Amino acid sequence: SKAILVSTSVTGVTIQGNYIKGGFYGIFAFGGGARIIGNIVERTESQGIVVPTTTPTGTTLVANNTVDGSGICYILKGASSGVTVNAYNNLAMRCVTYGYEKVTVTYNQSNNRCDSTTPTCSNNAGTIATESNLGLIGGSDPTSAEGFCLTPSSPLLTAGTYLGAWATGYNGEDLGKPPAIGARGLCLGRAPADTRVLATGRAQ
16 A cells, blocks of 8 residues: 655645555655644554654654554654654554654654553653553454544543644544544544545645
């Protein structure tokens, strides 16, 4: 399946509400000032969501995403001191090596989580808590976007940092205030999400 790639010439783009399954990597934000919100990336061979070392400038927001089964789930870097990455309320699960990796960039994070099967949750990315039971509808092995919805007893509910208008899940569900961690909330009373793999984000 195809990844989402934002070139360095495209700045300020919003990548929101996408489901990417398989392939080599998920979302690469080369352009500065991106907002990467409410996406599900599942079982990519290499990275899940990446702000690479070639991202030149600006503040990138990475919030309320779920990455499952990628080699490294989140790489949060940037080219220089002119780059800031803000990472809030993201979920990393079953990552092969690292949940979150950060290198030489202004970096703010809070209320991100790993599951307990990820070998190293944080590689220079701050203290990130782990959860042994995420409380997902799909259990420990979700196979669709609906499988990442939370059960009423999930510890991820109301555990996040409130981000105002961005507190919306993958299928438009209200994540609450404070919001849930990850890309899905309870999903009660909503029509099933379209689970096709998307090749491009929604630019807003």
